Amino acid sequence: MIDLKLILQNTEEAQRKLSxxxxxxxxxxxxxxxxxxxxxxxxxxxxRSERNRISKxxxxxxxxxxxxxxxRLKAEAGLIPSQMESLDQEFHQAESEINGLLLQIPNLPDQxxxxxxxxxxxxVERVIGHPRSFSFKPKDHIELGExxxxxxxxxxxxxxxARFSLLIGDGARLERSLINFMLNLHxxxxxYTEILPPFMGNPDTFLASGHLPKFEQELFKVxxxxxxxxxxxxxxxxxxxxxxxxxxxxxxxxxxxxxxxFRSEASSYGKDIRGLIRLHLFDKVELYKFVAxxxxxxxxxGLVKDAGKVLELLGLPYRVVSLCTADLxxxxxxxxxxxxxxxxxxxxREISSCSNCSDFQARRAGIxxxxxxxxxxxxxxxxxxxxxxxxxxMVAILENFQEEDGTVRIPEAxxxxxxxxxxxxxxxx
RNA sequence: GGAGGAGUGGCCGAGUGGUUUAAGGCGACGGUCUUGAAAACCGUUGACCUCUUACGGGGUCCGCAGGUUCAAAUCCCGCCUCCUCCGCCA
Numbered sequence: 426m427i428d429l430k431l432i433l434q435n436t437e438e439a440q441r442k443l444s445x446x447x448x449x450x451x452x453x454x455x456x457x458x459x460x461x462x463x464x465x466x467x468x469x470x471x472x473r474s475e476r477n478r479i480s481k482x483x484x485x486x487x488x489x490x491x492x493x494x495x496x497r498l499k500a501e502a503g504l505i506p507s508q509m510e511s512l513d514q515e516f517h518q519a520e521s522e523i524n525g526l527l528l529q530i531p532n533l534p535d536q537x538x539x540x541x542x543x544x545x546x547x548x549v550e551r552v553i554g555h556p557r558s559f560s561f562k563p564k565d566h567i568e569l570g571e572x573x574x575x576x577x578x579x580x581x582x583x584x585x586x587a588r589f590s591l592l593i594g595d596g597a598r599l600e601r602s603l604i605n606f607m608l609n610l611h612x613x614x615x616x617y618t619e620i621l622p623p624f625m626g627n628p629d630t631f632l633a634s635g636h637l638p639k640f641e642q643e644l645f646k647v648x649x650x651x652x653x654x655x656x657x658x659x660x661x662x663x664x665x666x667x668x669x670x671x672x673x674x675x676x677x678x679x680x681x682x683x684x685x686x687f688r689s690e691a692s693s694y695g696k697d698i699r700g701l702i703r704l705h706l707f708d709k710v711e712l713y714k715f716v717a718x719x720x721x722x723x724x725x726x727g728l729v730k731d732a733g734k735v736l737e738l739l740g741l742p743y744r745v746v747s748l749c750t751a752d753l754x755x756x757x758x759x760x761x762x763x764x765x766x767x768x769x770x771x772x773x774r775e776i777s778s779c780s781n782c783s784d785f786q787a788r789r790a791g792i793x794x795x796x797x798x799x800x801x802x803x804x805x806x807x808x809x810x811x812x813x814x815x816x817x818x819m820v821a822i823l824e825n826f827q828e829e830d831g832t833v834r835i836p837e838a839x840x841x842x843x844x845x846x847x848x849x850x851x852x853x854x
Numbered sequence: 855g856g857a858g859g860a861g862u863g864g865c866c867g868a869g870u871g872g873u874u875u876a877a878g879g880c881g882a883c884g885g886u887c888u889u890g891a892a893a894a895c896c897g898u899u900g901a902c903c904u905c906u907u908a909c910g911g912g913g914u915c916c917g918c919a920g921g922u923u924c925a926a927a928u929c930c931c932g933c934c935u936c937c938u939c940c941g942c943c944a
Contacts (some may be wrong), residue, residue: 463903463904467912469913470903473913477925481872482924483925484872485872488872488873498924503924670864672882674931
């Protein structure tokens with residue numbers, strides 16, 4: 426949620442920043458409702474104050490035994506609740522309308538975000554590593570996976586349907602190895618604490634992270650219970666500290682988590698139908714930070730570095746892209762995508778998305794921190810980033826390290842995890 | 855699934871309709887003392903909304919949401935969460 430005060434005090438500025446996202450929002454309407462709410466609240470507070478005063482007096486009279494005077498006052502005070510009732514209704518009406526509108530509004534882009542109209546305007550910040558040149562035509566991961574006998578999309582479709590995967594033997598082992606490798610790296614070398622959260626959550630949880638109410642069609646709902654399956658570990662991790670006040674000495678808090686991710690891909694019809702690129706269920710290791718506001722952009726750079734380290738240790742070429750204003754996610758103030766080189770597709774593909782959500786999620790989730798020796802609390806800033814999408818990492822390994830005969834070399838960083846240095850073509854199950 | 859019990863401030867905990875303006879303790883912070891620290895003693899110590907240039911004032915918050923009442927942490931209705939026992943179960 427963006428700050429209502431910002432809308433009230435600087436409507437035009439907020440409107441201008443939102444328009445950079447190429448979406449329209451009626452801030453004037455919110456402003457009008459908010460001003461109305463304050464008027465009503467003032468009246469309501471006065472009525473309550475009067476009621477409290479009289480009630481206290483009645484109490485005093487009763488204690489002094491002056492029951493007749495008390496009865497007279499009771500008759501007088503009896504009129505107040507009915508006056509308050511309609512005000513109270515108006516107040517709640519205005520408040521829920523304001524909230525309903527506010528929950529639909531995305532975060533404001535930071536001023537360092539490139540202004541643009543589509544993903545064409547994203548800015549390449551840097552390129553790390555060099556795409557390998559092949560002496561043969563590189564295969565894509567689907568062909569490789571099936572000839573190696575480590576994937577069976579037909580069986581996956583039989584079990585669940587389109588956009589699911591089934592890994593066999595070294596394929597399954599590679600997925601598991603990657604998860605362990607990533608978690609070990611981030612916990613041992615990068616200082617993150619590992620979390621294994623629930624893979625589903627209640628509606629409040631998804632509201633706090635910004636996935637509800639606007640994006641319900643992207644989620645799988647568990648009926649009849651009302652839970653949703655997590656589309657990313659960002660959702661449960663955000664909510665670890667929902668409605669909590671954190672000591673500033675505990676910041677920054679750095680967490681990482683492996684979870685499966687469940688996405689309906691409702692708005693992706695026709696895109697990446699085959700293979701491991703876009704699935705209803707995939708594995709991801711997520712990085713997450715709760716930080717003090719003045720640290721968040723610096724911490725974002727660190728997050729990108731931590732995610733990039735995975736690719737570097739695996740020897741995969743990639744580039745870092747700063748998303749433009751039109752391509753930013755709903756909760757994000759600034760996002761870097763890491764895009765890995767895929768020879769099979771002859772292009773860079775997103776393998777990590779690292780965002781600074783500033784105070785947007787913290788406000789929805791009520792996550793604040795307290796500076797010792799200072800009055801009051803302040804909202805934390807939250808950051809999240811993939812470290813990395815596991816399936817897409819497997820795609821990148823298969824496609825980048827393939828040989829002409831279909832053999833795939835395993836990156837050295839994974840040798841111990843895999844117990845071997847290459848995967849050779851073998852019979853299908 | 856059955857039967858009980860419980861949810862109060864950062865934490866523990868008192869409080870069964872009106873001197874509760876939520877006692878007391880712990881923790882934290884400040885001070886006295888001390889070479890320094892500890893101990894002891896003294897003091898301070900919530901969040902949120904709102905009015906005010908300011909000083910300061912008003913309001914809300916005792917799991918959540920309703921209700922009764924002039925007045926609710928306290929009584930009533932519904933819900934949520936946690937705990938204990940029984941049953942079932944990976």
